[in-house]
Amino acid sequence: MGDKIYYSTPEDQLKKLISQNLTIYDQDHALAGLRLFGYSNLIKSYRDPYILKSDDTIMYRDGVSFEQISSLYFFDKALRNTVMASMQDLEEHIKEIAANVIAQSFGVDPSSYLQYRNYQNKRKRKERFSLNGILHTMNEALTTDKEPIHHYMEKYGSVPPWILFKSIYFSTIINYIDQFKMPQKKLMVSYLYNSEKLGLSEEALCKLMMDTLFICMDYRNMSAHGGRIYNYTSSNILRSREIFGDDEPIPIRGLSKLLFVLSLFEYKNPYSRLSRTLETELNRHCKIFPQDITYLGQILNVNITQEDRVWISENINKFHSLQHCSGLENPKRISLKDAQQAGYVPCKRCCNTDK
Numbered sequence: 001m002g003d004k005i006y007y008s009t010p011e012d013q014l015k016k017l018i019s020q021n022l023t024i025y026d027q028d029h030a031l032a033g034l035r036l037f038g039y040s041n042l043i044k045s046y047r048d049p050y051i052l053k054s055d056d057t058i059m060y061r062d063g064v065s066f067e068q069i070s071s072l073y074f075f076d077k078a079l080r081n082t083v084m085a086s087m088q089d090l091e092e093h094i095k096e097i098a099a100n101v102i103a104q105s106f107g108v109d110p111s112s113y114l115q116y117r118n119y120q121n122k123r124k125r126k127e128r129f130s131l132n133g134i135l136h137t138m139n140e141a142l143t144t145d146k147e148p149i150h151h152y153m154e155k156y157g158s159v160p161p162w163i164l165f166k167s168i169y170f171s172t173i174i175n176y177i178d179q180f181k182m183p184q185k186k187l188m189v190s191y192l193y194n195s196e197k198l199g200l201s202e203e204a205l206c207k208l209m210m211d212t213l214f215i216c217m218d219y220r221n222m223s224a225h226g227g228r229i230y231n232y233t234s235s236n237i238l239r240s241r242e243i244f245g246d247d248e249p250i251p252i253r254g255l256s257k258l259l260f261v262l263s264l265f266e267y268k269n270p271y272s273r274l275s276r277t278l279e280t281e282l283n284r285h286c287k288i289f290p291q292d293i294t295y296l297g298q299i300l301n302v303n304i305t306q307e308d309r310v311w312i313s314e315n316i317n318k319f320h321s322l323q324h325c326s327g328l329e330n331p332k333r334i335s336l337k338d339a340q341q342a343g344y345v346p347c348k349r350c351c352n353t354d355k
Contacts, residue, residue, distance in 0.1 A: 010034035017043070020058055023065040030066045037073070045228060046072045049295050068289050072230075075281045079229040079255070080222075082277040086262070086270035087220035091170045093267050094213070098177055099162035101187045108160040114138055119179040129175035138176075141167050170220060174213045185209070194266055204243045211238045212261040219258055230255065231299045256301040276333075278302075283309060308336035310351070312344055319344040321351050 008016070010031050017024065024030050033042055049072075050064040106113035114135055121131045128137065142159055144150060149167060152159045165173060177188065189195070189205035200208065218234035233254045238261065240246055252260050255278070262271035282304055286293050297304045310319040311331040319339040323331050325347055 008039075010039070013039045013043075017060075017066065020060050021062070021064075022060040022069075023063065025065060025067055030070075033066075033070055041226075042070055042073050046070075046076065049292075063291075068292070071285050071288060072292070075285045076228055076230045078277055078281045079274075080226070082274050083219050083229055083258075084223040086274045087170070087216055087223065089273070090216060090262075090265075090267075090270045091173075091220075093270075094170075094177075095165040095168075095173055096162060097188060097191045098173060099160070099165050100191070101180075101184050102161045104187065105184055109158045110139070110142055110161075110164065111158075113161055118181070120181055122179055124175065129172070131179050134172060134176050134179065137172055138164060138168065171217050174217050177213065178210055182206070192265055192267070198264060200243065204245075207239055208243045208261070208264065211236065211243070212264070215258060215261055230296070234258070252301055254299065254301060280309075309333055310336050310339050310344075312339055312342075317344055318347040319351065320347045325350040 013034055014024070014027060014030055017030075043066075046069050047058075047060070050061055050069060052059050052061060102113050106115070106118050116131065116135065119131055124130045124133075127133045141149065141164060142153065144167065146167065148163055149159050152163055168176075177185070180188065185206045186202045189202060189209050192209060193200070193205050195202065195205055198205070214236040215234045215238065218236055219229070219232070222232055223229060231254065234257065238252075238257060259271060259275060259278070262274065265271065278300070282296065282300075282302070286296065286304055293304045296302075310321060311323050311325070311328060311333055312319050313328045313331050315329055319336070320328060320331070323333075
């Protein structure tokens with residue numbers, strides 16, 4: 001057995017961090033953070049880029065501060081929350097498209113659309129994601145006393161797919177789509193992608209759809225369980241050679257891979273939301289801790305450039321540091337430099353006068 005685990009107070013944890021060469025500029029603020037979020041969440045999960053290990057000893061690199069590690073924690077927390085929101089948005093969209101495809105193909109009564117012969121029977125490692133397991137789950141859901149399924153069964157004696165799928169986990173829906181026969185998969189991708197714009201065949205789009213959904217499922221699960229997002233890489237691959245016909249695989253990984261596959265959907269909200277958060281949080285963290293630019297650029301596979309960003313609107317000639325200042329209508333975020341070159345002047349209410 002390994003070393004024993006002992007409880008320590010936030011005060012003890014702070015003393016330990018100081019003894020490990022971690023700079024702490026505001027001890028009261030650090031204690032408050034440890035009490036609110038916990039040592040394991042706030043420090044242990046995000047310290048790796050900043051430490052030197054020797055045998056069983058951990059020491060922080062010179063100049064690394066508590067504030068720097070906690071800023072990385074909040075950076076990742078914002079990403080995690082946005083990934084979760086984006087995946088929930090995508091889930092609703094995918095379920096609606098799948099329901100539309102199934103209703104078009106097999107009708108709206110479960111006795112028709114849940115027939116075994118409508119689908120493939122792809123072998124799965126987990127029984128619940130086999131065709132038998134999925135159909136069992138869906139048939140069980142029909143017997144629930146929860147709304148709106150119960151209402152439809154009571155009133156109509158039937159539940160259409162767009163109602164049934166609301167109660168089915170996203171992971172089950174993704175594996176269900178994977179059991180679609182090719183005509184239904186091709187119908188799915190016709191709703192999800194612009195094949196002419198992407199220049200991809202239906203078969204390639206079907207592969208892209210399934211790779212994308214399994215990658216999204218990984219990120220959704222990681223977010224739901226509070227895992228690190230900024231340096232997470234899905235175990236599911238993107239078959240770029242088969243999909244795009246490239247001689248070499250597309251050199252993207254981690255969060256960049258998620259953003260790339262999301263950007264190919266016609267429905268852009270999940271991509272746009274996550275892209276905005278990544279840009280905002282990178283700009284915030286790296287402006288305070290520019291020493292992290294190289295590390296985060298490599299991990300996220302992005303080119304990080306430091307610049308101030310402001311909000312503008314077509315109806316006024318002022319730029320703003322706050323998105324909702326002065327009743328901005330349809331605000332757009334651009335660089336401070338571009339705003340100044342376009343003739344915008346700083347808002348006296350929300351911008352510092354030195355801008």
